[in-house]
Amino acid sequence: MQPIEIIVIAAAVLFVALVTIGAIVRRKKGKSSCGCDCSSCGGCSACKERKEKKS
Amino acid sequence: MKKFALAGNPNCGKTTLFNALTGSTAYVGNWPGVTVDKREGTYKRCPEPVSVVDLPGIYSLSPYTPEEVISRNFILDERPDCVINIVDATNLERNLYLTTQLMEIDVPLVIALNMMDAVEKNGDAIDAKALEKKMGVPVVEISALKGKGIAELMDRAYRASEKARRGETVLRDSPLAHLIRDVTIALEGQKVSAPLFHAVKLSETDEIEVKMHPELVRMVEEFKATFSDDTFGTDFEAIVADARYRYISQNFSSVLTKKDAERGKLTKSDRIDRVLTHRIWGIPIFLVILFAVFHLTFSEDFLYLGAIFRLPSLEELGLMTADGEYINFGAQFAAVFYDGAVYSPGVMLTNLLSLALDSVSALAAGWLSSSPAWVSGFLVDGCLGGLFAVLGFLPQILLLFLFFSVLEDTGYMARVAFILDRIFRKFGLSGRAFMPMIMGFGCSLPAMINTRTLADEKERTATIRVIPFFSCGAKLPILTAIAGAIIYQLGAGNADVITYSMYLLGMATAIVTVILMRSTTMRGDVPPFIMELPAYHLPQFRGLMIHLWDKLKHFVKKAFTIILVSTILVWFLSHFNWAWGYLDDEQMNESILASVGMLLQPLFTPLGFGSQLTQYGWIFAVAAINGLIAKENVVSTFGTIAACLGFALMDGMDEGVAEAVSMMQATGITVPALIAFIAFNMTTIPCFAAVATAKAELPKGKFKWTLLFWLVTSYIVASMIYVIGSWWWTAFLYAAAFAVAIALIVLWNKRRPVSHKVNRGEEAE
Structure with missing residues (x-):
């Protein structure tokens, strides 16, 4: 296996893991889990409260 | 603080x-x-x-x-x-x-x-x-x-x-002054904060106050027994409201000086409203404006100049060879704006971005030419292919969003809610429900949350259920890519007409399903619609730019997180078998993804993109399922897999469209099935985030039925399109089935009384 192959596989695994963990952490913090920043949405704090209540 | x-x-x-x-x-x-x-x-x-x-x-x-x-x-x-x-x-x-x-x-x-x-x-x-x-x-x-x-x-x-303030009322001279004073004293004795406010509300027998202070209701009732107003009888809420307005009118009209010449004259907004909210022309004008928006965003023949004046193509001008190769970069750049027709601004911007993205792909392919084939395939065809297939539509998404924002900021969308109220009312919704639906064109999440402005619980549930039918920005790549593929297949047509028709199909599906819900399980009176029409004004440039920036930021962030992760997973799953052995592009039908897709494929046979397709038909099933994570994933799945199919991607086509055409060639899918595929993705279960929001916003016990509703609706709509599109005479069978369904609903309704339920704050939690 060439070094570039190892680098590509490692980078892909790391990226997938980071995005997945990031989404879980965001969700636990009560932020949007879709990856969007919904701070400008009229119902933003409602989503947050709802998630906090559930957790 | x-x-x-x-x-x-x-x-x-x-x-x-x-x-x-x-x-x-x-x-x-x-x-x-x-x-x-x-x-x-x-x-x-x-x-x-x-x-x-x-x-x-x-x-x-x-x-x-x-x-x-x-x-x-x-x-x-x-x-x-x-x-x-x-x-x-x-x-x-x-x-x-x-x-x-x-x-x-x-x-x-x-x-x-x-x-x-x-x-x-x-x-x-x-x-x-x-x-x-x-x-x-x-x-x-x-x-x-x-x-x-x-x-x-x-x-x-x-x-x-810095200093405390004691409440004061303008009802000192009202007929209820004595009652208010007595209740205030009683509440002060109970150390209730803001006693005057609560006393007034209790005197009105406000529902919340009555629950909070049941012991004082008797005092109000006793007063009521000895009191009657000539106009309002014992409707204390009306008496208080009347007293407030009288006070406002007597005391504050004097502080306002109206320009003499304008008194009794129609304002500019009123004059515009006479046309735009016209009883007959209001809706046709709305449809024309909506079409103009789609024409400016998607048309490959701006103002139909090419068709009217039979303008020459680049090939006829000698700028392109018969093989579709441009003679130089200047010719390729000219193709961004023109090829036998002047493109609409949306198409020009998309072409420009596609040109840039193609260059990046070519550059990346050059850099990776000496690396192992799978690395190049994974990074260029898999990751970049999938990502760019979605990113390529960014200009059109932004432009469409800009036009909707302009219409909203000017105050026109509020008028549309007003003119649609007459129609919506017949279908069981008020015009107020239109505003969340319009928000659904941007994203279903805020739209579902905005339904809190609807007081009637049944109306709110029905509205949340149909919001995903109003195609959001994430579904736009599906519409545009498949529309491009359909035009390629037919050799004629225009993307703006197809996209506009699909948006109208979404609205029509919403209307039909609302009728069904409101005449069966969600019967009830339509709540009255009172909405203040804002004055027309020019949109604020800063506000529009903030909207666009937000949209751009969200889209790019989503592309480089969820969508990129999905493309990576799709590529890996399509290039490995269950024994974790690597597969070449030609062996993709033996992959994990293919086996899962083939398992699901028969489910889509009645919709035209199931078992009747050739060996790569499973891709449509996989794309539809992947779309449940984020709708952009449908096109990114095509983008990731298209380059591996062995069909050369068409030159000169936008990102996403070329991949859809490649998919069409590989699977032999028909035009009715392609339209059914769009319809299915538009009306089926929305993305995970929207599903979570629906679950939170819907009343208890409605969520599971809502999931089923989305699945059944999408299945019926898509299968109808495919079956009628393939065998036109089946339209009569569907018409007969509808007639029977309507007859059954009428008979069913005769036996069931109408129930009412109001959506109050406490119940919404």
Whole structure:
């Protein structure tokens, strides 16, 4: 296996893991889990409260 | 930290003021009911930082919808240090109704006379000092939009917050004055905060107050037994409202000076409304405006100049060879704007971006030419192919969003809600339900949350269910890519017509399903629709740019997180078998993804993209399922797999369209099946985030049925399109089935009574 192959596989695994963990952490913090920043949405704090209540 | 609350009628400029005070970019819309929840920010220019809370708009402190409950509870329970009552100065009398209620609460109050620039522009004048004297609370003239008077407002609010204020009522001379005084004394004895406010509400036999103080209801009932008003009888709520309006009319009309020449004349907005909200022409005008928006965004023949004047193609001009190769870069650049027809602005921008993305792909392929084949395939065909297939549509998404924002900011969308009310009412919804649906064109999440402005629970449930049928920005790549493939297959047509038709199909599906719901499981009267029409004004450039920036930021962030992760997973799953052995492109049918797709494929056979397709047909099943994570994943799946199919991607085609054409060639899918594929993705279960929001917003017990509703609707709509498109005569069979269904519904309804349920704040949780 060439070094570039190892680098590509490692980078892909790391990226997938980071995005997945990031989404879980965001969700636990009560932020949007879709990856969007919904701070400008009229119902933003409602989503947050709802998630906090559930957790 | 001190806490100031911004309270006022809907669409009076609270969020605009909030943004100006806190530097936020909260969503502002020119229609009542944009803000459905409170949000906080910090103002730093007072002697100490102040927390500013933007509350949903309310007409009075007698709440009927969940977001009105939020405003009332915040002011009464959270006890802000000062309430800034934003009053729309162009509509003084109506806005002061809420002010007279806020005055009754023991909280420092400052009135911000907003939109004073509009008052001056109209040639009218308001004597703020006289108003302040009459009200007994500070009054400051401001223009939140232009940032005028804001520093003075906050300075006076800060000073007002330094000392306590006792509530006062304008009902001192009303017929209920005695009752209010007695109840106030009783509440003061119980150490209730804001006793005057609660006393007035209790006298009105306000539902919430009656629950809070049942022991005092007897006092009200005894008074009621000995009292009768000539006009209102014992309807105390009406008596109080009448007394407030009388007071406002007698005392505050004098502070407003109307320009003499304008008295009795129609305003500019009224004159425009005579055309745009016309009883007959209102809806056709809306459809034409909507088509113009789609034409400017998607048409490959701007104003149909190419068809009318039979303009020469690039090949006829000698700029392109018969093989589709451009003679030089200049010719390739010219193709961004023209090829036998002038392209619409949306297509030009998309072509320009596609050119740039193609160059990046070519560059990456060059760099990786010496690396192992799978590395190059994974990075260039897999990751970049999937990502660019979605990113390529960014200009069109932004342009469409810009046009919708312009229509909304001008105040036109509020008019559409008004003109559609007549039609919606027949189908069991009020025009108010249209506003969340329009928000659904951007994203289903805020749209579902915005349904809190609907008071009727059944209407709200029905609206949440049909919101995903209003195609959101994420579904646009599916529409545009497949529309491009259909045009390629047919050799004729225009993407704007197909996209517009699919949007209309979504709306038609929403209407038909609402009729079905409202005539079967969700029967009930349509609540009355009262909506204040905002004045027309030119959209604010800054506001539009903030909207666009937000959209761009969200889309790119999503592309480089969820969508990129999905493309990586799709590539790996399509290039490995269950024994974790690597597979070449030609062996993709033996992959994990293919085996899962083949398992699901038969389910889609009645829709035209199932078992009848050739060996790569499973890709459509996989794309549809992948779309449940994020709808953009449908096209990114095509993008990731297309390059591995062995069909050369068509030159000169936009990112995404070329991949869809490749998919079509590989699977032999028919045009009716392609349309059915779009329809299925438009009407089926939306993305995970929207599903989670629906679950939270729907009343208890409705969520599972809603999931089933989306699945069944998408299956029926897509199969109808495929079957009728393939065998036209089956239209008669469907018509007969519908006739039977209607007859059964009529018979069913005859046996069942109508029930009513109102969506109150406490029940919404």
